[in-house]
Amino acid sequence: MFTRPVLLKKNKSILKCPKCGNNRRFEAHSDHCCEDSCDVWVVCKCGYDPTTELWGYRVESVMGSLDLNGVQEALLYSWNEALRELENRQAKNTPKVAENMLNKQGGDL
């Protein structure tokens, strides 16, 4: 497995880490997933990694090289897209919880 530190300029295109609010310091990871393909993804400086839950969001790369393009793709997909997916899931779960609470309250009455 290869890793490479990533330091970005101030930006608005990379989503903030839900744990620590960072969107500039990451560690890019590259790991062989099968014989002729690698997974590339990024991990926040605090260790938060959305792809531990959503490993499908890791970027498949033939060389697995952590060059500028590889890192950029990983930031946009394995970080931004994965975080959006997690947000969507949470948003979908919220009304369900509220519904359950309503039912419970109704039952108590």
Ligand SMILES: [Zn+2]
């Ligand atoms: Zn973080």
